[in-house]
Amino acid sequence: DTGVSQDPRHKITKRGQNVTFRCDPISEHNRLYWYRQTLGQGPEFLTYFQNEAQLEKSRLLSDRFSAERPKGSFSTLEIQRTEQGDSAMYLCASSPRNTGELFFGEGSRLTVL
Amino acid sequence: AQSVSQHNHHVILSEAASLELGCNYSYGGTVNLFWYVQYPGQHLQLLLKYFSGDPLVKGIKGFEAEFIKSKFSFNLRKPSVQWSDTAEYFCAVNAGGNEKLTFGTGTRLTIIP
Numbered sequence: 741d742t743g744v745s746q747d748p749r750h751k752i753t754k755r756g757q758n759v760t761f762r763c764d765p766i767s768e769h770n771r772l773y774w775y776r777q778t779l780g781q782g783p784e785f786l787t788y789f790q791n792e793a794q795l796e797k798s799r800l801l802s803d804r805f806s807a808e809r810p811k812g813s814f815s816t817l818e819i820q821r822t823e824q825g826d827s828a829m830y831l832c833a834s835s836p837r838n839t840g841e842l843f844f845g846e847g848s849r850l851t852v853l
Numbered sequence: 854a855q856s857v858s859q860h861n862h863h864v865i866l867s868e869a870a871s872l873e874l875g876c877n878y879s880y881g882g883t884v885n886l887f888w889y890v891q892y893p894g895q896h897l898q899l900l901l902k903y904f905s906g907d908p909l910v911k912g913i914k915g916f917e918a919e920f921i922k923s924k925f926s927f928n929l930r931k932p933s934v935q936w937s938d939t940a941e942y943f944c945a946v947n948a949g950g951n952e953k954l955t956f957g958t959g960t961r962l963t964i965i966p
Contacts, residue, residue, distance in 0.1 A: 743896075744896075771952070773952075773954075780958065780959075781958055781959075782857075782943050782945075782956030782957050782958050782959050783897070783943070783954075783956045784956070785953045785954065785955070788952050788953070795952070796952055796953065798953075831897070833897075838950065838952055839885060839902075839904065839947070840885045840887060840902075840945065840946075840947030840954045841887070841899060841902060842897075842899075842954060843899075844889075844896045844897040844898070845896060846895070846896045847896065
């Protein structure tokens with residue numbers, strides 16, 4: 741399968757712990773996006789990379805959140821000192837160009853107890 | 854800032870019924886418009902897109918959408934739905950060359966056999 745892959749698919753953690761999600765985009769896509777989706781809502785933009793450069797961050801991305809794409813390939817999203825409000829599905833998507841046509845992974849579901 | 858409204862939260866139809874899902878956006882400039890679909894247990898995938906040209910666009914599985922600029926709308930239609938169309942449908946807009954895709958809250962479509 742050459743689609744976008746995310747790991748882990750589901751993470752359960754206690755409040756205050758750190759978690760990290762990984763995203764492997766489609767190999768020829770230079771753009772990579774992170775979105776968050778909560779129950780009953782559409783995906784909300786968090787951040788975007790073009791190659792290794794993080795070019796835009798949403799105000800939703802508090803100081804506890806950090807994303808990297810060190811070699812312009814895979815990306816990680818780390819959440820420090822998790823809170824119950826961080827419980828959500830974290831979606832990664834990639835794209836070969838700036839048209840809004842995104843290819844999504846299956847998401848990483850975070851449950852903070 | 855751009856925003857997207859989907860007024861139908863849950864639609865229930867019988868097989869062979871006609872479908873129209875509403876989508877309105879707020880942005881005064883050039884937009885790219887999308888419908889994404891999420892089938893149960895699967896990732897978000899593109900259903901159809903509008904960039905420019907003919908305002909009536911056709912997508913996969915017999916879906917079509919019409920861009921009406923004067924109404925800021927991009928409604929999704931299908932003349933005869935099937936049980937396999939049961940899914941959640943998201944309208945999205947990418948405005949003014951922005952990398953960010955803004956999604957609506959989604960419409961859950963349930964088709965009764």
